[in-house]
Every structure is written in structure tokens, then in C-alpha cells.
Amino acid sequence: MESEQHTEGKPESVKDVRICQSRAVDVDGVWQMIRERAEAIVEDEHGLRVLLEDVILSRNSLSEALSVRLSRKLSREDMxxxxxxxLLGGIMEDEPSLIEGxxxxxxxxxxxxxACxxxxxxxxxxxxxxAISTYRMSHHLWDAGRKELAMYFQSIASxxxxxxxxxxxxIGCGIMLDHATSFVVGETAIIEDNVSILHEVTLGGTGKETGDRHPVVRSGVxxxxxxxxxxxxxxxxxAKVGAGSVVLDDVAPHTTVAGVPAEVVGVSREGAPALEMDQHLDCRGHI
Known part of the structure; x- marks a missing residue:
């Protein structure tokens, strides 16, 4: 057994974290769009009839439909x-803001x-x-002190x-996790609202520090x-981070970085690159 002790990480210094603070969304309107699309598809794609009936057309709300869809994905002998x-329906009933997210x-x-x-x-x-929706369920359980059940959902989702x-x-709201495969987020990471993330991204720690040891990703990244x-x-x-980069130091707002290790290569042309999804590095703005 290793004899080294965990060293304490830096104390929490993050202020004014924006988690699900943007304008409210019309949940009922989103649900209505989903139902209308399902009704149109079921007439032409008979192979999807069972799925659409079970998840959408026989349900009365987005929260009910989501609990069904995740249950179909996550169920197994254990649960x-x-x-x-x-269980999932009860979580959303206990925390109505979750379905808004x-x-x-x-x-x-x-x-x-x-493509959507x-x-x-x-x-x-x-x-x-x-995956993000399953995280939202597990995060609620974690905050409620049901940590083992929360980690069960983490394990199954993995x-x-x-x-x-x-x-x-x-993790905030308005998150686009595109493709998602091999996305990893550590215990003390923070992701604010309106962030877009592609596959194989890691928000990890270094060494054996405890405490706040994972990245903070501000809005629009x-x-x-x-x-x-x-x-x-x-x-x-x-900020914008180019594909394949390794970031070990802070990145200033509205700055583009790339490379291993990542270096500044320009200034973001967009106020919120996450919304535009333009992955050009725009080196013309190099500082």
C-alpha cells in the first residue's frame, strides 16, 4: 500500500458561478414540439411505432417521457x-428546475x-x-445525501x-455534449451555462491533490x-480550445488556445463560441 498522504488542493476561489441562470424555457412548448414530431413520424415509420408510443405518445409530459427513455437505456438486473x-420521475418531481435544465x-x-x-x-x-440527463439525476441524488445511488447511476452511465x-x-444548463464518447468530468469540476463540448474531452485533475482540483469552464466556451x-x-x-489541445493554465476570456501544451493563438471572433460552433482558430487575431 502506498504510504503517501493526499495533499490538500487549493481552497475554493471561484466566485459568481452561473449555473442555470439564463432565461427560463417554455418546457410545455418543447414538449408540444416533441409530441407533434412523434405523431408525424409514427404514420410513416411503423418500425418506430412501439418506441414512439411508449416514450412519447402515451406520456403526458417531458419529465414522464424522459424517465421512460432513460429507464429503457439504464435498466438491468440490478435495477x-x-x-x-x-425513481427518476420522483427526482424530477422533487426538483422541478431539473426538467427546465x-x-x-x-x-x-x-x-x-x-444534424438535428x-x-x-x-x-x-x-x-x-x-448522459447529461443521467448526470442531472445523479447530481440531485448526490446533493440529497444519497451518494451511493448517485454513484450507481454514474457507473451505469459510464x-x-x-x-x-x-x-x-x-454543470449548468444549455449544454451541448456532441457525440459524447469518452467525455470525462472530475468531482470538483464546474461547467457554467451554454457550453459546447465535443467527444473525448477530459476535465480532470493532476496528481493526488484533494479539494478543488478540477477545471472551471465559464459560459460560452x-x-x-x-x-x-x-x-x-x-x-x-x-474562450475556445482547439481540438486535441492540452490545457494546463488559465485561459483568458474570449481567447483561443491550441496545442500541446495549449498556447494563445488568437481572439475568439464570437462572443460565445459555444453557440456558433465555429472551430476555426482564427490566428489573425493573435495577441
Missing amino acids: TREELMP VARDLCAIVGRDP DSPLQPLLFFKGFH EVYGVDIHPAAR LLGAGVKVLGRVELGEG
Whole structure:
């Protein structure tokens, strides 16, 4: 057994964290769009009839539909669908703001992903959305003191989606997790609102520190595929990180970085790169 003791990390210094603070979303309106799209599809795609009837057309709300969809994905011998559905539904009933975050995630995907033309698609098919939604359930359980059950959901989500998000991490609303495979988020990481993240991104720690040891990602940030951000570094509002980069130091707001280790290569052309999804580095703005 190793004899070294964990060293204490830096004390929490993050102020004014913006988690789900943007304008409210019309949850009922999002649900209506989903139902209307399902009604149109079921007439033409008879192979999807059972799925659409079970998840959408026989349900009365977005929260009910989500509990069904996640239960179909996450159920197994340890916890059956019949056990999962009321558990997930109860979580959303206990925390109504959770379903608002879900609806904002759906709207973010529709608004930023040109391959998506309806909130029905991520609800049914996109594992990035499923993974973030499962995290939202586990985070609620973690905050409620039900840590073992929260970690159970983390474990199952890692197996099913290939995404590993610690339930203690703090993640805002309007998140687009595109493709999602191999996305990893550590225990003390913070992701603010309206962030877009591609596959194989890691928000990790370094060494054996305890305490606040994972990254802080401010609103509007775009993280390209394969980005690794390690340690208690802060990515400022509207920053952009090029694909494959390794970030070990703070990134100033509205700054573009790339490379291993990442260096400043320009200034973000957009106020919120996450919303535009433009992954050009724009070196013309180099400082």
C-alpha cells in the first residue's frame, strides 16, 4: 500500500458561478414540439411505432417521457425498468428546475447541431443528451445525501454511454455534449451555462491533490474534440480550445488556445463560441 498522504488542493476561489441562470424555457412548448414530431413520424415509420408510443405518445409530459427513455437505456438486473421509472420521475418531481435544465439542453442541441432538426431526436437517440440527463439525476441524488445511488447511476452511465461524469460536478444548463464518447468530468469540476463540448474531452485533475482540483469552464466556451483540461484551471467566458489541445493554465476570456501544451493563438471572433460552433482558430487575431 502506498504510504503517501493526499495533499490538500487549493481552497475554493471561484466566485459568481452561473449555473442555470439564463432565461427560463417554455418546457410545455418543447414538449408540444416533441409530441407533434412523434405523431408525424409514427404514420410513416411503423418500425418506430412501439418506441414512439411508449416514450412519447402515451406520456403526458417531458419529465414522464424522459424517465421512460432513460429507464429503457439504464435498466438491468440490478435495477429494472419498473423500479427506475418511478425513481427518476420522483427526482424530477422533487426538483422541478431539473426538467427546465433538460429542456434547455434540448433547445441548445437543436440550435447548434445542424444534424438535428427537432428536440425529439436527442430525446430518443443522442447519447450525449442522455448522459447529461443521467448526470442531472445523479447530481440531485448526490446533493440529497444519497451518494451511493448517485454513484450507481454514474457507473451505469459510464457503461452504457461511454461518458463518466462525477455526480458531485456542477454543470449548468444549455449544454451541448456532441457525440459524447469518452467525455470525462472530475468531482470538483464546474461547467457554467451554454457550453459546447465535443467527444473525448477530459476535465480532470493532476496528481493526488484533494479539494478543488478540477477545471472551471465559464459560459460560452467551446471545447473541441479530444481536449484535455487538467487541474484547477479556469477557461474564461467565451474562450475556445482547439481540438486535441492540452490545457494546463488559465485561459483568458474570449481567447483561443491550441496545442500541446495549449498556447494563445488568437481572439475568439464570437462572443460565445459555444453557440456558433465555429472551430476555426482564427490566428489573425493573435495577441
